[in-house]
Amino acid sequence: MEIVVIGGGASGMAAALEAARYGGQVTLVEKENRVGKKLLATGNGRCNYANRFVEPSRFHGQCREIIHEVLQAVPVDEVLTFFQLLGVTPKEESDGKIIPYSEQGSNVLDLLRYELEQAGVKTLVDWKVTSLRHHQKDWLIHSEKGESLTAHRVILATGGRAGSQFGADDSGYRLAESLGHHITPLWPALVQLRLEADWLKALKGVKWQGAASVVEQGIVLRREAGELLITDYGISGPPILQLSRQAHTSANDDASSPKELRIHLLPEWDSETIMDELMNRFHINPDKPADLCLLGLFHKRLVPTLLKAAGIWPPHLPAQQVSATAIKKLAEVCRSWSVPITGTLSWQQAQVTAGGVDTREIHPVTMASTKAPNCYITGELMDVDGDCGGFNLYWAWATGLLAGRNAAMG
Ligand SMILES: Cc1cc2nc3c(=O)[nH]c(=O)nc-3n(C[C@H](O)[C@H](O)[C@H](O)COP(=O)(O)OP(=O)(O)OC[C@H]3O[C@@H](n4cnc5c(N)ncnc54)[C@H](O)[C@@H]3O)c2cc1C
Structure with a gap:
């Protein structure tokens, strides 16, 4: 034969x-x-x-x-x-x-x-x-x-x-x-994601152990945990490659609806634990600048962007001037930070x-x-x-x- x-x-x-x-x-x-x-x-x-x-x-x-x-x-x-x-x-x-x-x-x-x-x-x-x-x-x-x-x-x-x-x-x-x-x-698929966010350049190179989910119309399509890395175009890391098939979005295909990435900075903590931790940090020393209140918990370069996302600005605002509502907003960002997905990198970077x-x-x-x-x-x-x-x-x-x-x- x-x-x-x-x-x-x-x-x-x-x-x-x-x-x-x-x-x-x-x-x-x-x-x-x-x-x-x-x-x-x-x-x-x-x-x-x-x-x-x-x-x-x-x-x-x-x-x-x-x-x-x-x-x-x-x-x-x-x-x-x-x-x-x-x-x-x-x-x-x-x-x-x-x-x-x-x-x-x-x-x-x-x-x-x-x-x-x-x-x-x-x-x-x-x-x-x-x-x-x-x-x-x-x-x-x-x-x-x-x-x-x-x-x-x-x-x-x-x-x-x-x-x-x-x-x-x-x-x-x-x-x-x-x-x-x-x-x-x-x-x-098995490729990095492009995100729409004005903080990408500022955070380029920041990496941490976290988790991320792809969400479409409020429904979580998939969640993965592991090392995440911010890049100048969006986000990379093993969990992101794993999510990329589900993240395939309107930028690649006109028929699908827009998708968002939810970044979980503290994936093992529930909302209550995050809130307690932040309240504690902001209340322990009323004069401490807000950005220093978050050191030891997050990568230093992440802190100003997180505070801004929660409406706490300027970053060195004394802790006593940060309202409970702003801390609640910050806790929500830390639990699940929503960012629009605009597409993926190309065939050249894709593994499959x-x-x-x-x-x-x-x-x-x-x-x-x-x-x-x-x-x-x-x-x-x-x-x-x-x-x-x-x-x-x-x-x-x-x-x-x-x-x-x-x-x-x-
Ligand atoms: C950077 C990278 C890393 C990866 N790492 C892993 C990993 O660690 N583990 C894992 O499981 N998978 C990994 N993959 C995926 C895996 O390599 C592929 O899924 C797998 O190789 C597919 O095998 P295949 O035989 O179908 O195709 P290929 O391995 O792509 O082979 C197809 C072959 O056909 C040849 N060819 C195409 N058209 C023609 C033609 N017209 N005439 C003659 N020849 C032709 C091509 O040149 C090629 O050599 C990775 C992929 C990439 C790109």
Whole structure:
């Protein structure tokens, strides 16, 4: 069985290796000058390649059937064993994140490439597929440079649009469309947020352990805790990346209603505890300037902005001149500080694509296209994206393994 895998990223390499192990004669084609470029950048160079707590709630997409089926068909232990057999010993970090014991993501790529070679997979680089046509039971595959290949089966593993600096583009979507597939709306996810606030420049670089929620029309869509970092465009940090899918807003999509970010400066404290703490601080020394009353609780650079948001101004106003109403307002800002979200950063900064090939057009266990015979679809190209923490690479490996073995077995 001749199989061409289009795209030498995570899911394409897994698919090619599995197809070869199941007896396929496999060619892997990659448009960049080497395979796995994006993989080297994952997990800040440490390649967070899976997560111990893989479960359906960590994945998103319009149709959920495929998520349940894939997670059942390829449990995370199977992915860990796949890598252990390559030589990658797993190290578990906080929140179930799995990285290589060596903490070097490049090891994962080196071992995959070695194994691909051992399994007899032929790899062609600088080979960008521009057209894909089914002709008399075979596939005709053409490259940008005018070369061509034929195959009995093709696996479309071209990834999404996120991480454009690693070569991600929309050519995979165009190929899928040419086969009759529908693409659901695409937007950047696991990405920083843009906020509308006049204090961003003043607070740039301030970071603290807090929490944040995305709210639409008064309804909390999601809340996440962890390190938050103010930037000149808005806000960053692991909780923000996690919230970005839900924060997708009118700036990116005319159809959605405006969303706000609620920043929780003291996430473990309830309203009463915050109020008691502030009252105490303002009453203990009536002559103490208001800004000094908040030191020891908040980052120094946050203080004037907080006081201003509560209408306490100038910041060195003596504590006795601050009214109980102003302290109540300050307590509310500390508990839940509302800021309009104006959008996200671009595809270049995004780690994953939300949206993609409509998964109702992909067989949920074999990854076979229901639109084109003998064609399989994997990874980020489809309308499934995972949370931050190893879920997206798990999805790439799992769908790659399923597509590879089913393509080879036919
Ligand atoms: C900076 C960054 C950090 C990340 N960190 C993590 C992490 O730690 N953990 C995690 O789980 N996920 C992480 N991700 C997400 C994860 O890398 C992707 O979800 C995953 O790589 C998707 O795998 P894929 O095979 O579907 O696509 P990709 O890995 O993007 O591979 C697609 C390949 O296809 C090639 N290609 C595209 N079009 C064509 C064509 N027309 N012809 C030939 N070749 C083509 C591309 O060049 C690419 O090599 C990160 C992403 C980024 C950008």
